Amino acid sequence: MQETGSPPLSRRDALIVAAAGATVPAAATAQGGGQERADGPAPARARVSLEVNGRRRELEVDTRTTLLDALREHLHLTGSKKGCDHGQCGACTVMVGGRRIYSCLTLAVMHEGDAVTTIEGLGQPGNLHPMQAAFVKHDGYQCGYCTPGQICSATAVLEEIRAGIPSHATADLTAAPQVTAEEIRERMSGNICRCGAYSNIVDAMAEVAGTSVAGRPA
């Protein structure tokens, strides 16, 4: 499949164009066509091939396109959310090569050939991933906006603990880390939930890990 659509003009670009007093139509400036801004080069495009949720996708994108925008705007996988767009909230969390990252803080063109797993690839209605089912069971959300990122992150966190990756909450650096409430809280600190579903998220994760956390039977 080939995608050649350009992302729509962003608000920031529109403001910049307006501030510069440009008289050309904003869309023409933002989408290139050989025009050069006074303060830098024209937009550049590049081809990139990703394997998203097991399926090969060929894209041609503006080099500025983040992985998040490629997923949402080009591939229409809108499960990954844009919260802050600055790596502070975690709503955009996806897995690349099995590791969780912020898709807003990486460029699509930096992921040639990479395997990307989004919430859509983790499970589907009627075929939920165990972490998705546990979030439903434990009410691990309220508005749901941060949930795709929380679930991708939570799934990867349990893998990280299994792989023996230490965290700030790990008491003994030379011992294997355990699934505890402290470990879960520390490792999930890169995902914010403004509805405050945190304690239920901890319960959901503990259930999937097959453990109970202090004072809370799974």
Place this chain on the structure above:
Amino acid sequence: MRPFTYERAATPAAAAAAAAREPGARFIAGGTNLLDLMKLQIETPTHLIDVNGLGLDRVEATAEGGLRIGALVRNTDLASDERVRRDYGVLSRALSAGASGQIRNKATTAGNLLQRTRCPYFYDTNTACNKRRPGSGCAAIGGVTRQLAVIGASEACIATHPSDMAVALRALDAVVETVKADGAARDIPMAAFHRLPGETPHVETALERGEFITAVTLPPPVGGRQFYRKVRDRASYAFALVSVAAVVQRDGTGRVALGGVAHRPWRVEAAEAELPRGARPAMAAILDGARPTHENAFKLALAERALASVLAEARG
């Protein structure tokens, strides 16, 4: 984000040469800091050189008995390395104390060293900042300074270096290996890598134009009990108000570097002779000459108490 052209570098030397050729070029590895700054148009590179394909992602033993950490080793992988956890605990601890899991999975060793300050005035493009726009002034001086430097600052800049990892590397006497645009390699000790702001706060490191970091080497293990004590406004995913990287030997001697207090990891080797006498005399010597503001003077007491807690744990 401003438009930029993009290339993937084939070798470290080619990356260095390409960066030297193009005035607006930047290397991109993890991108977790650079892309954030590009979105805010604080960084406006016209060309990105993607170095992720260069390898440089291994931690290897050196002939001297230390470790050579490739520039592109991700923070998670370095913190998890068995040898680092066993012999350089302060480094593993510092890495785990920094950022979030998602960031650590992407951020690299070299990129962590080169991350920019989180001074709020550097981030606010409506204010003067000598780091962001040389010669424009420093809006932080006389502004909200709670998080900013208490020592080694200048009339031009009172920003701090945000890295945790770099503080541990400074305590461990790590060495930064680079290749220059002409292909020549050189070693830069951590002590000389980050600069104080002086009159040119936009020049943050000893790197020359195009110079590319290939690795960071650790000397043979120094033993002792190793600590990274980070004090911050939240329990996790926040920058340090003060951090203490310490290696404490059985006889009470040791080494200490501080984060969150200066434009570079702060270590005063001569002051470490005071360590066996306790946190108060040691920190007084380490922070001799500090010039805090009324808003960040608490960092002096906080640093002393953080060190006292480390020394107590080392004894216990």
